[in-house]
Amino acid sequence: DVKVTQSSRYLVKRTGEKVFLECVQDMDHENMFWYRQDPGLGLRLIYFSYDVKMKEKGDIPEGYSVSREKKERFSLILESASTNQTSMYLCASSLGRGQTYNSPLHFGNGTRLTVT
C-alpha cells in the first residue's frame, strides 16, 4: 500500500518566515504534486514534478517554490510566508512515465499551515 507522509500535521508561522513543507513517498513513484485545499475553491495545483530535479508550475505557483533532490522526497517552500498562504497543503504521488493510462494520485494526510 502506498504511503505518502507529510512531516507536519499542523504548523504555525509568522509573516515573512521561510517555511518548508516536506513530503515523502515509499512506492518509487515518479510523479509528485503539491496542492492547496481551501473551502469553496477545492484543490489547486501549486507545483508538480515528474522526476528528480524536475519541476513544473501548476495553476498557482506564485509565492512558492519546490525542491526534488531525491525521488522519494518533494519539498514545498514558502520563501516569505504571507497570511493568504494560510491553508491546508496536500502532497500526492503517482506512477509516471511508461504508463498507458492516467494513474491515480495517492495523497498524504495534509499539513494545515497558519500564517499569523
Next chain:
Amino acid sequence: AQRVTQPEKLLSVFKGAPVELKCNYSYSGSPELFWYVQYSRQRLQLLLRHISRESIKGFTADLNKGETSFHLKKPFAQEEDSAMYYCALSILTGGGNKLTFGTGTQLKVEL
C-alpha cells in the same frame, strides 16, 4: 485550458434516497475522469475512475462525452457516504499525468 465544475457545494439527502453528485468538464482532448472522496479526518482517496467502469461502495459514474459530464450516482444513500467528493480530470503530459480538481461537493446523509 481544462476545467472541472461541480455546481453544488452541499448536497443533503435522507438515508435510502438516491444520490447524484454532478460534475461537468471542459477539455478539448480525450478526457480521463476520476472521483475522489475525503471522509472526516481521513486523507483524500480515489473512489472510482471512468476507465474501470466499476461500482465502488455502490457508486457508479458514467462518462457522457456529449454532455461533457461525469456524474456520480448511488441508488440508496447510506450514512457512511457522508463525505466531501471531488471530481477530477486527468490529462497526460510529457512526463506524466496532471489532475485538475473541481471545487468539491459535501454530501450529507441524514437519518
